[in-house]
Amino acid sequence: MKKLITALLFFPVLILTAQTGSLKGKIISYQNDPIPGVSVVITGSQTGTATLSDGTFEIKNLPYGRYAVEVSVIGYAKRKLSVDLNAGTKPVTVILTEETIQSEQIIVSAGKYEQRVQDLPVSTAILQPEVISRRNYLTFDDALRFVPGIAVNLEQVSIRGSNGYSKGVGARVLVAVNGIPIYSGDTGDIVWELIPVIDIARVEIIKGPASSLYGSTAIGGVINIITRSAVKNPVTHFRSYFGTYDKPAYDIWKWNNNLRTFYGMELTHANSSGSLSYTFSVKKFDNMSYRENDYARRNLAYLKLNYEFSLKNYLTFFADFLNMDRGNFLYWKDSRNALVPKDEDNGNRVKSNRLFTGLIFHHTVSDKITAEFKSSFYHTKFDGYGIELTTSTADLLRNELLANFDLSNSFVLTTGLESSYSKIKSNIFKNPDFFGAGAYAQGEWKISPAASLTLGLRYDYMKLDTLKSANAAAPKAGLNYKITKDLIARASFGTGFRAPTPSEVFTTAGVGGGIDVKSNPDLKAETSVSFELGTIYNYSDDLFFDAAFYQSDYREFIEPVLTSDAKIQFVNLSRARIQGFELNTNWNLIPGELKFTAGYNYMWARDLDNHIAMKYRPLNSFTAQIDFSPGQFDFGIDFRYSSKVEQIDFTLTQFPINLVIDGSKRVPVYVTDFSAGYNFFLGGAPAKIYLNAKNIFNYNYVEFIGNIAPIRNYSVSVEVFF
Template identity: 25%
Template structure:
């Protein structure tokens, strides 16, 4: 018996030292922005552990001498492991965690229910504020430029209107939502993306591929869901101010307060730019001048029932203009000096209310009012749009079935001073009503296998009944390998008055060749995710996808039949979008992090047996981000960029001296940021290091610039910003 006791003590060193353990492991844990408080740290295979305090400091006592693995974890961060040798006395170690690579973050966009990302049958990409801070921008539109497969596309070289392309598909195929509400739609897609305060964004979720079975029209090519901060979790105070060498100034400010049983989050964004810069010497501004303010307020009511109730509102006003350098507001609407002047006033209300009943019933609602007062030279465009949306969902789990039932109703009012809303010589505003119902069943076939079946039925008062089914399958091979297959359909009801701003800027005439039918799409998507962990704390995440989408009744603007026209009609044939993409995250324990994305795209239209590549669609796109933190200086270096392959451009025929294809081009940025102990972060750097603009290699960009009121004036030759190299400097503070 004595021999057995001695043998047990020799081969169980943890137990043998329980009565005399004095060795301590101390350290500090960091993330990309500085110290990381309240993270969990423990010794693998033991019950020994601790958590970091508000200064990121942790201490684990009574560790026997030996070799171990230290594990650190924190919600929303990639868990890391690091080898450590414990010697007698005090031991020190520093740990670095990275945000945005964990597959266990909560997502809601894929299935309309909050689930961990690894459990969702629908692949959802998540981008946190940390990702966007690597290349600070004054609006959401510009901030998406470093998301793989997502490209902000400028459509006018004077007023700088734009939309967002996903996997090479035009902007109208992308649905942009705020907190799950489809309120950035129709008229607001042109300018509405520029007024969302970045400081109030909790995360952005991206789904690539049709999502009409849950979200209806416009979610044909994909969707972007902007999730705003929960007031309960937001900082007490946050500010972010930066300026550029071009004279741009951006101010973000937010704070929260508690009033009774409610927590309120207030935020404001102000952007100002008033320098008429003309580096390409064509007589026109390279960048629109802007004076913009956006005010946001979100309430979270803490109800006794525990049910959720949030209510939010936003007001947005912008005064922007671009045109000949000598223009000012005195020339607004005149034929003396050409300018494009747009006043935009907009307000939004949205909410989410869980009904006080036993069943999980949730009512979501939103209302937007958008008013645009604009002049494009002498052309007046006065437009109003109102969109009301409400949706009731019932979420019920029955054994292996996770059911979601929903009913939605969308009302849209649109009126302007163009023939689009004129009938028999009288003003005839457009009103559409689209009720819909949908059903989704997520079936757990086995512990590692899930099948999702969904369908939606909409009724449009112009086009009748529209049915959109979908199917998704997820196979969790193990906790490090996940395979997904998705198939579905989408539909889109066209809104011509905003989908091509060239109808207003320049001299092209809009020709509608026929009564337009809704577009339909059929899509299959394969997705594979792999996680690789190394003993030294290095992590590699791989996210690969391949897709095929087939369109019928495609509505594609025709710029080429006649240089003076834009012709619209349903394609007499079909359109196809195919491609592959790969996202890679590599995190090293020494603070070095790589984020790399690549996509190969092929978007084409086939009509009368002839297949052509779609205009303004690149064949290859790549994005990257490299982050390194010098711990001793508390200095973080971010190098970000993108690269695009050639794309077909809009020209005025064979005699046009401008290139009919863009070259390979790249926008690259570098940033240095330093965070102090009192939560002040100072950052600065250079944007567009290569000084790339589309004027390089072209004799001019704007056709007919010498006579902007003449018949040859055309501003549609644009694929990238005219804004060249510039420096920036900013400061952030949060409490």
């Protein structure tokens, strides 16, 4: 009887607990695209399902209650979420972030066609755009500071020591958008903000000379920004951030009582109609800076159109307009006034406008042959307001015809023709014009199931205004050998060259700070001979190592020096050598949740004639990043170190010129950043909010003499996709 009473008492409870429902939802990417085939599993059970082609899923007959759910699929970071299932539970939407196994990633920059990273004979790195919004990097080059082997001195990027610092002039790293170079026609400088972050699919980095495919500017490597393919569903993205700089580490450095702030807004809309798809973006950025006369204001408009004539033929057109106004902070006054410019430079500013247009027509000739025609026009104009007005207008037109022949399962041939012409009108670079033309061919043979051989050659002709024309041939050879499935060896050998830019040859102006630049019409093209030996080791799907030894020998290396009459002049160093060792690892400590990335680079860069180190190149550098993503949260800690640089422009900092007081002060770099984020839904729209603290220990260092790097700053950013 007692048993019966007990059973009757508990009967309603059993009925309640036995109530069941369906857990429904949809899995999408941050671009609002549905992701099919995603595994959705109740943690600790066999219960689960996979998403359909529209990204939806349903797990039926689940008793009401609280569930931990794991969402995972190859190519995306795993997500865990907690769901209360009851009669009122609505379908859940989960957003996944792209993440692939390092060696499985696809790259197009190394051979100008799609290749897996593990099949390449050269060192590469891939930067995902999510890291830029997660970390709220104000400019794109800030993200590059954490890529092993890359150094950024102020805004100038160097891959494995290719560049020191020369105010953006004469880059040795080719930066491109979808393979189209975006360096300006006069100084050859790069503006990183040309492409909105949301339209970046990934950034591919080739570490080491790539002149045999890309020509002159790629002597140190390539950074290729790949934009997203056409969208199928309409998506609008809004991102805004606001931040402020902390007080300087020393009271004596405080030069202003106002809060020094920075903010930005970016609105992007993408959609398609029939065969036409488009992406339109506007962006505004305003940074008061932590230093006097160092403000930066930028406005950007971006348009990308894709038109599919057929599955075999499509056209991509993109255009950018960028307007900039910034203060021109050259050197500090002295170390007691480290955030204030020299009086004579105070008030100097630069205004510039840039218009960049690119056109890519892709034609699939047959299953074996594809061709692309790429054309770009880049108009740049800047006016520098200082003691005297400096002005330059440059127009650069580039064309490239590229063909890929997949001749058999074991041989791919890539060939191309390129031409470029630029015309400059300037009161500091004279009015030179430049013409260049190149032809290249690169073949990749799969000589056995485990080995592939790459051979390439490029020939270039260059004519810079009245200077004697120059020719260069850049051969290359590479070998990739898979010792086992998880252990891969690679080797490459090649030559590179770089023609001097008009600004290196013809500049005759004051750059401020009481220093003048002197032209050098005798400047010759520099050449290099490089090799690399490297290996990839996949210990498991979650632990990856990449190691490389590299060396580049340069002839006629172009560097700015201070002449005996106290003027800066670009000259040819006879011989220079950069050699080093790089080790990178990527470790998913808890797959999908906790990831550790680290890289170390030892680099020995010497001017062999004068037996001294090359300027602004650290001997040791190390980066480490920890990403922790429990549930809807994201946390990240980034650390970077580089040793104190041995050589700088001492002539600017010492007797008798002593242009930059206390300018010899430099230290090793230790910078630690912290970020925390939360992913949520705002009125049904996926959204995320991030808090970032940069340089959390307020460590003071310089990347160039008399220029304190950004002090501690905090920012909050919000992104919404709708």
